[in-house]
Amino acid sequence: MALETVPDTVSTVSTVSTVDPVSTVSDTVSKCDMRHRSSRRHEDIFLQPMLGALKRARFGILSMAITYMFSVLVGMTMAINGNRYAVAYRDRIVRNATTSDRAMRAMFSGQMLRAAILDFGGNLFLGAVPTTVAGLGIIPPYPMAGYRGWVGGIVSIDGDHRSRLNNAKERGYYLGVLILQLIPFSLTGGAGVYLGLAWYGKWRESGFVRRWSLPLPRSALVDALWIYALAVPLFLIASLFEFLAR
Numbered sequence: 001m002a003l004e005t006v007p008d009t010v011s012t013v014s015t016v017s018t019v020d021p022v023s024t025v026s027d028t029v030s031k032c033d034m035r036h037r038s039s040r041r042h043e044d045i046f047l048q049p050m051l052g053a054l055k056r057a058r059f060g061i062l063s064m065a066i067t068y069m070f071s072v073l074v075g076m077t078m079a080i081n082g083n084r085y086a087v088a089y090r091d092r093i094v095r096n097a098t099t100s101d102r103a104m105r106a107m108f109s110g111q112m113l114r115a116a117i118l119d120f121g122g123n124l125f126l127g128a129v130p131t132t133v134a135g136l137g138i139i140p141p142y143p144m145a146g147y148r149g150w151v152g153g154i155v156s157i158d159g160d161h162r163s164r165l166n167n168a169k170e171r172g173y174y175l176g177v178l179i180l181q182l183i184p185f186s187l188t189g190g191a192g193v194y195l196g197l198a199w200y201g202k203w204r205e206s207g208f209v210r211r212w213s214l215p216l217p218r219s220a221l222v223d224a225l226w227i228y229a230l231a232v233p234l235f236l237i238a239s240l241f242e243f244l245a246r
Contacts, residue, residue: 050230053223054187060135060197061190061227067142068149068182075153080163087161090154103243112243120239123181124232128188132224135192136199136216145189152178173245180238184231191224191231 054061078086097104103122106115127148134140156164156174164170198220 049222050226053226054230056220056223057190057194057227059190060193061186064141064145064189064193065182065186067145068152068186071146071149072153072178072182075150076156077153079154079157080165082161086154087157090157093151094155094159107243116239116243119242120236123185123239124235128185128231128235131185131189132192132195135189135194136196138193138196138200141189141192145185148185149182152182176245177238177242180234180241184234184238187227187231187234191227195220195224 075086079090098108101122103115103118106112106118131141131144134144158164158170164174195216198217199214202214202217
């Protein structure tokens, strides 16, 4: 009887469906291809417009960055070499900041995260946005950047008027904060200059009619918004580093 059941068992096993390895590999490749296409789609939506905006605004961004770098070096040189005006101005700025700046007061009370958020808001809404708006006049952002960079340079000395660059830890912190802040400031200032140049071009094409009655070029305005989409998180990173890195 046992031998008679063997054919039935073999028949049952033979009816079990088998997995086609070629079909499995094909399905896996298809899923990977779909994920890749989805990734490329997101890249096309966000990365390409942002890179295009940076390319079109490159003159304003690079010229602002150069202005910042030059003014920082001037301020740094003056302060480290003991220029009386630079040293006195540094002391006055630090003294006023410790008494009136909300971010500094929060820092002194131990609220470092709150200090970083307040600093971020100040840099963005009181620093970057006004500079961008001033860019409609093309020239005004440059002296604004020059002053901001010079201040960043003169604070390269500490309260005892010794260079912060002499200590490796202090040097890394100071230069880190400086670079992280000046990158988004260069982006937003450059976006303003780009807007101003585009607006001037539209004014010239209109035969120099009343400039203030002309709307901003939509394409340039969209580019500026893309640049801000990059600059805003960079401002946040800079503030978080400044108040949480120590």
